[in-house]
Amino acid sequence: MPDTQLCLDALSALSGCNVEQTSGASQLTPQDFVNVVALREFYKQEGFKELEYPSLGTLSLQDVDERDLYSSPPQLTEGPSTAGPAESLRTTLKINPADFFHPQFDYDFTNIKDGNAKFLRGNEPYVRPCGWNRVALRVQQRYEGGDVWLGTGKDAWPVSYHGHNMDGSLGIICTRGGASANDDPKFLDAAAASLVTGETKGRGVYSTPDIKMVEKYCKKFKSRADGKSYQVVLQNRINPEKREKCQREDIWLVYVPEGCTDVKTRAIVQESIRPYGLLLRQV
Template sequence: MPPPRLCLEALSALSGCDVELTVGTSQLSPQDFVNVVALKEFYKQEGFKQLEYPSLGTMSLLDQDQDQDQDQDLYSSPGALTEGPSTAGPEESLRAKMKINPGDFFHQQYDYDFTQVTDGDKTFLRGNESYVRPCGWSRVALRVTQRYDSGDAWLGTGKDAWPVSYHGQNMDGSLGIIATHKGSPSDAAPKFLEAAAAIAVAGETRGRGVYSTPDVKMAEKYCRKFKSKVDGKTYKVVLQNRINPEKRQKCQREDVWLVYVPKGHNDVQTRAIVQESIRPYGLLLKEA
């Protein structure tokens, strides 16, 4: 396992929160953490300024790209935003603090070093669907076993397991903007992302929701980067999840999945959809 403080830096980069070490109980569970990451991206897409989350309070959605490398901020949401789920407090300087105890948040027993692994033509399945392992990355396991009433079958390798998806974070914002893009072709985003969003704007989905991908290479293109104060190196960070196959919409491209959030849903309903649909189990790190 990488140094705990490096892992907390990675959590800070993903969440836009100041993640601090504690010897007490972690303020959030891994499930709460992925909820925060996904909801911040979703509400930012929707044009909100702030997100209210239990135990964290009000978080700004305006400053979460400040630490990004310039080339990773090509598809950030525009500056003029409407009122968000919460209107309390200052609008541009709310950076929530999150206290995490590595002992109850991470599960070192299931860490796996893929940095020197190459799978070649090998194939792997999770939930009878292809699993592209994160070769080249180091996986820090999250403590998620025996945390759900339905048991741990979702985390296994059998037919009841959920497929694997990767959350590159910025991918959500880019696809959301493309799905509602009305500019000229000259200022449109890359063609492959337009194709990915094409099915999302058809029928009843209209691209409104949380995006992830079964392809770790695609997630890497939209991942967060951060420079560690622990060793001075720059890292990429991605969340490795399992996604509920009954809640997932497949887009035109096989490597883009959408968890749809219907219009009219309030904050509690939206959070429930994310919690029922996406479960994290790994924090992936890779030197940039």
């Protein structure tokens, strides 16, 4: 497993929180973590400034991490805090590496090249994250129904990658034929309106099955562990029954209908996306 501080810094960059190590219980599970990352992106698209999440309270959606927040060590002296307003907006999140990461299943793809080799997950193409180092998340035996979703067979969930600022600005028009298109008239109305008005934004959470695609939208950060700069991406499995394929084959959408409450929106994300890897690459 890469340096623990490096992994915590990566989690900080993705979540917009100050993620720190604890010997007690983690405040969030890996599933909670991907919920926070996805919901932050979604609510930012919707124009909100804050996100309420159980066990964390109010999270600011302001992008405070474009600056180098780790250029100097934390203030250790007593007295008033010297942290700037950007840093003070970040919620502190405690993670216990022992119950959050699963080093047994780490896999370093840094020097691997698959060439023309083909891989499948859930009978769908799996583009492995060659060039990246994967830190495994502890997700086994944490879901009802066992770990079939995490396997390699036909009943496994396909792999998706979640980047940063992946939204309707990519120029996406959703196609018919997915689960929501069949079940939700609002989805068809939105798709029809997009064809008429030229509006391409689908309401929801975006991800991609193509690691090359997500590389354009991955988060960058400077680690306190070694002072080097890295990119980070979440590797997930996506529920094929909850995902909408878009006109662009390299983009998938978890559709969130208009009028959903915060609780319903969180439930949609939790039913649709499960994380299992934190991908790191030095830049």
